[in-house]
Amino acid sequence: MVMQMTEDQLTLLIIKHLKEQNRETFQTIIDELQPYDLAVLYKNLPDKHHTKFLLFLTPEQIAALIQELDAKAQIEILQKLGVDKLPTVMDLMQNDDLADLLGKLSVDKIEEILAVMKEEEQQSVKNLMKYPPETAGGIMTNRYVWIQKHFTVREAIDKLKIFAELAENLYYLYVLDSQKKLVGVVSYRDLLLSDIDQKIDDIMFTRVISVNVHADQEEVARLIERYDFISVPVVDDEERLVGIVTVDDVIDVFIQEANEDLGKFAASGKTIDFDTGAITASIRRLPWLILLLFLGLVSGSIISGFEETLQKVVALAFFMPMIAGMTGNTGTQSLAVVVRGLASQDLDRRAVIKLISREFGVGLIIGTTCGLLIAGIAYFWQGSPILGLVVGSSLFLTLIIGTLAGTVIPLILYRCKVDPAVASGPLITTLNDIFSLTVYFGTASMFISYLM
Amino acid sequence: MVMQMTEDQLTLLIIKHLKEQNRETFQTIIDELQPYDLAVLYKNLPDKHHTKFLLFLTPEQIAALIQELDAKAQIEILQKLGVDKLPTVMDLMQNDDLADLLGKLSVDKIEEILAVMKEEEQQSVKNLMKYPPETAGGIMTNRYVWIQKHFTVREAIDKLKIFAELAENLYYLYVLDSQKKLVGVVSYRDLLLSDIDQKIDDIMFTRVISVNVHADQEEVARLIERYDFISVPVVDDEERLVGIVTVDDVIDVFIQEANEDLGKFAASGKTIDFDTGAITASIRRLPWLILLLFLGLVSGSIISGFEETLQKVVALAFFMPMIAGMTGNTGTQSLAVVVRGLASQDLDRRAVIKLISREFGVGLIIGTTCGLLIAGIAYFWQGSPILGLVVGSSLFLTLIIGTLAGTVIPLILYRCKVDPAVASGPLITTLNDIFSLTVYFGTASMFISYLM
Structure with a gap:
């Protein structure tokens, strides 16, 4: 039903339910929306409804919403979230998005926000923040599931079941040796097509193409485009796996690159968009x-x-x-x-x-x-x-x-x-x-x- | 070993093995290459070696090679292939690429090439050729695996095992009702995480976003970009599933669009590239x-x-x-x-x-x-x-x-x-x-x- 509505109709309907405190109906509507649509709705809502809107959303929904917004709106939301919801939302966010967001804040503010997060998540975000934004390290996620080559297909699936929510947008398991070096990949498809007792060693693909963590994001984008990959593993100078770049991040790189080309073409220097003063x-x-x-x-x-x-x-x-x-x-x-x-x-x-x-x-x-x-x-x-x-x-x-x-x-x-x-x-x-x-x-x- | 070589070194090595008729060593080298690299190699090889090079490749490798080349080189290869290899190569090619390629040939030539293909493949390519190139129909593939919602996970996996090579770049199974209408999707990940006896009906995602087969390719690209999809199902006016657009095709759309923008910006009319006369x-x-x-x-x-x-x-x-x-x-x-x-x-x-x-x-x-x-x-x-x-x-x-x-x-x-x-x-x-x-x-x- 919601999918047939115009943006304005949807906004009005949401305002109505916010005013009438219909938390349940509100949730049935929100449930139908993709993160992008949720962000459009948030931007269409008059500012005065924002606080209540956030109150009615679950932490999962807020995490999804934040990732679709620009830096200004993201910071606005972080400030509006109470101490009860903030840590949960931060833990739920993709770490690469969170690292990008924090990169825009002052050092004090970063410390303040990181402090509310779980110890391991904190460390993981801090690791990502080490890399410049326009490199492989800057656009990768460090949430992926890895296995070892002596695993059977059954053991691999069992590990995936435990850590599945870590790797939501991934379609591969990564095979590491004892030094954490990347030695192969196994697609979910390979797992499905193989016998449950087969060894990962026998079904994994070993000639994996990876990129260095310091590689320019344009190089990563070109690689994914040439080879029609949906993700590419990122390794450090010792060939140890440190993260994964997924194709959706690469599409953003292509769009950014085209904008930069046209900007340079018109000699307007660094990117100027509709929000620049x-x-x-x-x-x-x-x-x-x-x-x-x-x-x-x-x-x-x-x-x-x-x-x-x-x-x-x-x-x-x-x-x-x-x-x-x-x-x-x-x-x-x-x-x-x-x-x-x-x-x-x-x-x-x-x-x-x-x-x-x-x-x-x-x-x-x-x-x-x-x-x-x-x-x-x-x-x-x-x-x-x-x-x-x-x-x-x-x-x-x-x-x-x-x-x-x-x-x-x-x-x-x-x-x-x-x-x-x-x-x-x-x-x-x-x-x-x-x-x-x-x-x-x-x-x-x-x-x-x-x-x- | 091959991965560390420069393009020139690789080309010289291949020429050497072609001359010495070392078919086996040739194959070990080729086996290490991705389709894109194979295409680069083919373009670097002097023309006089092309025929022998094609002779040494398997039909699978030729099909992979053709898909990475421009129209001129594609047609050159088709003409060089003997009647023994041509049909196999055509059957192995992605139907959407094949339809694009045929679209550039004369009607006579199209009939001649289609005639050597299997009946069902012929029909499938003909179906794709109905759609204008810059629409969802023009960039979709019609090779995917579909199931019904009363299937169990086990039955779905069994069907996938039979038709797996049909859906090489896909990560979803599509759930159709008896009228072939799209009612849900199941990712390979969902299949792995579910119990083997669960009904597809219970695990499938039903609020599927699809595009109409006549939608402009830019609309499809925008959709995939906004929602971070890796593929989107394409339906006809009666909501019946007719194909899938994958993210790699969408990246090509973004690049094409950026080129067109800059071309219009410079008032150079329709695309002019390095090969235009x-x-x-x-x-x-x-x-x-x-x-x-x-x-x-x-x-x-x-x-x-x-x-x-x-x-x-x-x-x-x-x-x-x-x-x-x-x-x-x-x-x-x-x-x-x-x-x-x-x-x-x-x-x-x-x-x-x-x-x-x-x-x-x-x-x-x-x-x-x-x-x-x-x-x-x-x-x-x-x-x-x-x-x-x-x-x-x-x-x-x-x-x-x-x-x-x-x-x-x-x-x-x-x-x-x-x-x-x-x-x-x-x-x-x-x-x-x-x-x-x-x-x-x-x-x-x-x-x-x-x-x-």
């Missing part, structure tokens, strides 16, 4: 803008170098924005192809040559098309065939240059191990302004006697 | 470029409207590229924030107002900073305080306008159900050219008597 957002955007402002002045000084030419034929100024703009546009298009291409595959020498030749071909084709088009337009608009020739041939040249700049600059950055996405759209655009104005006024100066 | 790439890029060319001419005609002003103070032209460029840059930054934000969350009225106010604040801050900076620079460069005032105040105004345009235009498009990413960087940049030049020359004209 105006001042923070400005501070993140200004450095790039000021750099681009000075680059823009370089264009200005090029024009000022051709002051005489411009003074004589003011009509040249009419085509300036179009020429500079088009060069920037084609450069941005090429850049987008390169940035996304490099995000998904590596390039060898042959591929680089092929790509540059292709883009040169593209530059020739669009340069010819647009050059001829604008030559005709300029001729008819200003009545001067020479102006048409100047504008058309300039555009032809600048489109080729712009296309190549948009290809070659990110490739050079990539070669120098700099993320090519920082050769952002605006940077390419501004550089292309400089190239195109030089070509345009250079050409015009050559023909100046015919233009006047 | 120059002519195709040009044809995809030209329509946008020609539109932008005409928009660029609008900027030109604005300047021509202020010809007299420009004639009198040519120095005004020096600051044109900077003002137009900066307005475009700030607009692009705002656009990136909106496009990525909308990709991950929906916006209500309150959020829209908050976002626009924030961006207005950002415009004010960066407008003031950059405006003051350029006013000083213009004064010192050209020695005219009035020119400094004109340039500075214009930049202040155009940065506010540019920031708002980059925010409001994509929001309006979103409201009109047009993908906001089509309000691409170049489009916003070009529109902002027009706004900024009008403001700049308008301001300058007001002060023209002081400027001369």
